[in-house]
Amino acid sequence: MIYREAGDFKTTYVADSQTFPIRFDRWGYFALLAVAVGVVPFVINDYWANAIFVPFLIYAIAALGLNILTGYAGQLSLGTGGFMAVGAYATYKLMTAFPEVSIFIHILLAGGVTALVGVLFGLPSLRIKGFYLAVATLAAQFFLVWLFNKVPWFYNYSASGQISAPERTIFGIPVTGANTSAWAQYFVCLAFVLLLAWVARNLTRGAIGRQWMAIRDMDIAAEIIGVNPLRAKLTAFAVSSFFIGVAGALFFAVYLGAAEVGEAFGIQKSFLVLFMVIIGGLGSVFGSFAGAAFLVLLPVFLKNLLVGGLGWPTDLAAHIELMIVGALIVIFLIAEPHGLARLWRVAKQKLRLWPFPH
Amino acid sequence: MPEQLLFAMEVTLNGLMAGVLYALVALGFVLIFKASGVFNYAQGVLALFAALTLVGLQQGQIPFAHLINAVFGTELHAFGWQLPSLVAIVLTAVVMIGLAILIERLVLRHLVNQEPIILFMATIGLAYFLEGFGDVMWGADVKTLDVGLPQGISETIDEVTFNWFGYGFFIDRLDIFATVIAALLVISLTLFSQFSKQGRALRAVADDHQAALSVGISLRFIWVLVWSIAGFVALVAGIMWGAKMGVQFSLSLIALKALPVLMLGGFTSIPGAIVGGLIIGVGEKLFEFSIGPLVGGATENWFAYVLALVFLVFRPQGLFGERIIERV
Numbered sequence: 256m257i258y259r260e261a262g263d264f265k266t267t268y269v270a271d272s273q274t275f276p277i278r279f280d281r282w283g284y285f286a287l288l289a290v291a292v293g294v295v296p297f298v299i300n301d302y303w304a305n306a307i308f309v310p311f312l313i314y315a316i317a318a319l320g321l322n323i324l325t326g327y328a329g330q331l332s333l334g335t336g337g338f339m340a341v342g343a344y345a346t347y348k349l350m351t352a353f354p355e356v357s358i359f360i361h362i363l364l365a366g367g368v369t370a371l372v373g374v375l376f377g378l379p380s381l382r383i384k385g386f387y388l389a390v391a392t393l394a395a396q397f398f399l400v401w402l403f404n405k406v407p408w409f410y411n412y413s414a415s416g417q418i419s420a421p422e423r424t425i426f427g428i429p430v431t432g433a434n435t436s437a438w439a440q441y442f443v444c445l446a447f448v449l450l451l452a453w454v455a456r457n458l459t460r461g462a463i464g465r466q467w468m469a470i471r472d473m474d475i476a477a478e479i480i481g482v483n484p485l486r487a488k489l490t491a492f493a494v495s496s497f498f499i500g501v502a503g504a505l506f507f508a509v510y511l512g513a514a515e516v517g518e519a520f521g522i523q524k525s526f527l528v529l530f531m532v533i534i535g536g537l538g539s540v541f542g543s544f545a546g547a548a549f550l551v552l553l554p555v556f557l558k559n560l561l562v563g564g565l566g567w568p569t570d571l572a573a574h575i576e577l578m579i580v581g582a583l584i585v586i587f588l589i590a591e592p593h594g595l596a597r598l599w600r601v602a603k604q605k606l607r608l609w610p611f612p613h
Numbered sequence: 614m615p616e617q618l619l620f621a622m623e624v625t626l627n628g629l630m631a632g633v634l635y636a637l638v639a640l641g642f643v644l645i646f647k648a649s650g651v652f653n654y655a656q657g658v659l660a661l662f663a664a665l666t667l668v669g670l671q672q673g674q675i676p677f678a679h680l681i682n683a684v685f686g687t688e689l690h691a692f693g694w695q696l697p698s699l700v701a702i703v704l705t706a707v708v709m710i711g712l713a714i715l716i717e718r719l720v721l722r723h724l725v726n727q728e729p730i731i732l733f734m735a736t737i738g739l740a741y742f743l744e745g746f747g748d749v750m751w752g753a754d755v756k757t758l759d760v761g762l763p764q765g766i767s768e769t770i771d772e773v774t775f776n777w778f779g780y781g782f783f784i785d786r787l788d789i790f791a792t793v794i795a796a797l798l799v800i801s802l803t804l805f806s807q808f809s810k811q812g813r814a815l816r817a818v819a820d821d822h823q824a825a826l827s828v829g830i831s832l833r834f835i836w837v838l839v840w841s842i843a844g845f846v847a848l849v850a851g852i853m854w855g856a857k858m859g860v861q862f863s864l865s866l867i868a869l870k871a872l873p874v875l876m877l878g879g880f881t882s883i884p885g886a887i888v889g890g891l892i893i894g895v896g897e898k899l900f901e902f903s904i905g906p907l908v909g910g911a912t913e914n915w916f917a918y919v920l921a922l923v924f925l926v927f928r929p930q931g932l933f934g935e936r937i938i939e940r941v
Contacts, residue, residue, distance in 0.1 A: 331730060382926050385729070386652055386880070390872045391925065394918030405909040476941045522869070526737065533734050567683045574748040581742030588735045589723040 258606045274456055291445060296438040304437035305510075311551045312444035313505050318531040318543035319455045320498025325529070326537035327459055328491035329471025330380050334392035336524035337399035338496050339503025340516050341369045344409050346504040347418045351411060358423040358431065358508065362447070366501040372399075373496020380488050384474075396525055403516040419513035431508045440509050447505060451498055456540050458494060467491050468538070499528075530580075534587050536594025545595035553580065619780045624902045625895055630788035632894020633795045634857075637850040638867050639874040639886040640798070641843040646880050647819040648839040649721065651732045655740035657868025659709070659844055662747045664851035664860040666708050668758055669751040671701040676750045698760040702848070709844030717837045744865060753862070758855035762787055791853045798849060799887060802842070811838060819881070873921035879934020888932060893917045 258279050265271040275281040299308065317335060324332050345365035350358065376395040380388050403409050410418050422432030429435045430443045458464055466487040469477035478484050507514045514520070527550060535546020554576055561572040591598055638656060645653040669676065673692040681689060696704070716739065724735055763786040775781035806812035817825040818835045826832055854864055870893075878889025900916045930937050 379922060379926055383922075383929055386733070387876060387925055387929065390876050390918065391922045393869070393872065394915060394922045397915035397918055401911060401914050405911065473941060475939055479941070529734075530737075568679075570753065571679055571683050571749065574745045574753065577745030578742050578749065579745075581738045581740065581745060584738030585720055585735050585742065588727075588731055588738065589720075592727060592731045 258603070258609070260607070274460075288449075296442055299437050299441055301437045304441050306555055307551060308441050309444050309510050311547055312441070312448045313502050313510055314528065314531060314551060315448055315544050315547040316451055316505070317499050317502035317528045318535060318547045319451060319540065320495040320502065321528050322532045322535070322537065322539070322543045323455060323459065323467070323498065324491050324495035325532060326539065326542070327464060327471060328467035328488065328495075329474075330377070330488060330491060331385065331389040332392040332495070333389050333522070333525045333529065334376060334395035334399070335499055335528045336520040336522060337396040338369050338373060338499040339506060339524060340399055340403055340520035341372050341496075342366060342500030342503030343507035343514055343520065344403055344418065344516075345369065345500065346508055347420065348409070348411075350421060350423065350508070354421070357425060359425060362501055362504045362508070365504040366497040369500025369503070370493040370497040373492045373499075374489050377489055377492030377496075380492065381485060393522075396522055400516050400521060403520075415515075417513055417515045418507070420508040423508075432512065435509070443509055444505055447501060451501065452540065452544075455498070459540065463487070463490060471538075530584060534584065534594055536596025539594070539596035541599060542594050542596030545599065549595065550580075553583070616780070619778055621899070621902065623782045623784075624898045626782060626784060627788070628895035628898035629891055630784070630792060630894070631898065632891035633788075633792045633887075634850070634853055634890075635867075635870055635874050635894055636887045636890025637791070637795050637798070637846065637853060639871040639878070639890055640795075640802070640883065641846040641850070642868075642871055642875055643878075643881065643883055643886045644802075644839055644843045644846065648815055649818075649836050650729065650822075651721070651736060652729070652880070653843065654733060654736040654868065655743060656843065656847060656871070657865040658740040658743045658747070659712075659847035660851035660854065660867065661860070661862070661864040662712070662743050662851075663705055663709055663844065663848035664758055664855040664864060665747045665751040665756070667701055667705045667760070667848070667852065668756045668855075668860055670704050671696050671698060671760075674751060679752055680749055702760065702852075705848055706845055709848055710841040713840035713844050714837050716840055717833060721836055722833065740865070740868075744862070755859045755861040758852065758860050760852060760856070762790055762852070762856050764856065787853070787856055794849060794853070795887075798846065799883065802883065811835075815839065870917065873917040875931070876921040877924055877931055879931030881935055882931075882933035885931060885933030893920065896920050 258277070260277055263276075263278050265276070270276075273281075275284055295308070317339065321332065321335055324330050342362075342365045345368040346358075346361050349356070349361040349364055353361070376392065379391045383391055404416065410416055420431040422429055422434060424430065425443065428439050430439050459467075466477070466482045467490075469480070469482050470484060470487045470491075474484055477487075503520065507519070511519060531546035531550045532543060533546070534549055535544070536542025557576045557579060558569075558572060561567050561575060562569055567575075587594070638660065641656045641659070642653060645651055645656070668674075673694045673696065675681070675689050675692060678689050678691075681687060720735055720739060724732055765786060767784045767786045767789060770784045771781040806815055814825070814830045814835055815838070817828070817830055818832060822832060825835075850867070851860075851864065854867055858864070871890075874886060874889040874893050876889075877892055878885025878887070897913050897916050897920075901910070901912050905912050925931070
């Protein structure tokens, strides 16, 4: 009764091809934006920011990037952790080398550096496909982690091998370092998410997005109809690595503050983002957000339930959490291999007919 | 003989031994991939679980002790008896067969005909689940695995090479034992698949699922059989690696090491797994020995992958793999 397209006529091409054609969707999205920008920064506290919102926003960016590569372009990649590390270390070097330039510029430049590295490690995709490509990206993952560990130039020859973000401000408000307030962290990440999600949405429904999807569906046929596989695959790697690099930069500078490459950007990170993309739904912008929310909220919820609620020791809770995450992944893949995005679409479909069954 | 050359020979021999251990893990992957088309990421965790179960049974641990203590507030730890190694190994093999049946029933059966990436993701989920399950069941502390395997430097080789070259090679007896066991395993697997009825059924299923079904081969039974065999191979690999470095979480990371082996050898070839393992083992150790000191060491983490990557660019199907033919 409420979710209807009847009476919602478009009179211009622009209105017809907008992202949210259904009025209800559009208003819902604007309401969500209003809450995210106008309400949350005023009520957020340190725990909510550090445990939920900031990691959700950062992983949403990373999941968007990986979704572009794996969901839209069909190139399976297990190198996400390594590329996040590239973004983080690039930001660190830029921040320490050019302290007067705004961190906003640094993060975008770090994304650019990661895009170049991504193109380099994406070159094998022109010859290798499927699982083999996944293992090739593992080479990128392990090599990059080793590189940032071994070459002291990357961590400015510090004795501990760790990198830590110096304090930086945007419009006079500290966003990195120890004096950052929760809402500033949240707001910086939100700004990047809005910008990058807008870019992702428009790239994926434009010409380049269609080229990626053609390559994913059947790359030989795509080549026959004129899609240049070199350009399509390498731009997929470039755009995806840009997103992942920005996510890594934010992860290090805004969220962690200090990072050691082995633990912060190891292979577990790559699998985590891949799970987010699979559970959220391959080939869907909404799916990236849904998957990121799911995999950020689940450990928090389980910890509160098991340790806070039942009083079990934390190591037991951690093992049970592993079991539950694994089981949920298998259950999800059996029940809905196309992820939360498909479930959402089916729900919307049913809502449009409600209260009628068909 | 010049000393560097002797060192290089020793490194090569050790690399061959390490390669055999990698090949042992890769063997499990190949078996499952051949028969069900699934790349089983959980193979490493199966090895870890098998080793954990073995140690737990051997030392009379109570399964789920930690969980029971947390829920009921008790203080249980062990039954008090200890099993002889052979009995524990047989029991663990039975457990692995039971696990294979459960996996087939709960996971594989529902994912028939899905895309390979979905199956791959399901095995990753399975790996996480089994890892947590193994920790909850037997505890996550590092355990020593002692089934009576010979360990330590091989005195005979040390003496013999000293007499020949003037420099005694350090070869671990465990590595020699592992090589012999792996060779026996490969020979028996090859004989099984060539000359037994079930082995022929396995090869038929690996070739074409539909055709195998149409001649009356029970796909489900074959899958249980294959996963049991892979579980047994995982048990052997778990024993070897567990004896070498203790039973701990990093045992499951061996699976990641097996991936370059598979890429080199081809995903569907048993001899390919062995040859790939040997090449990776030798290549890794020689690279670390020769170029490692120049770049700061610890190159073993990534060299295998880069080697496999370079190899794949020139021969995408691996050394022995089937030619990849794509049709529009």
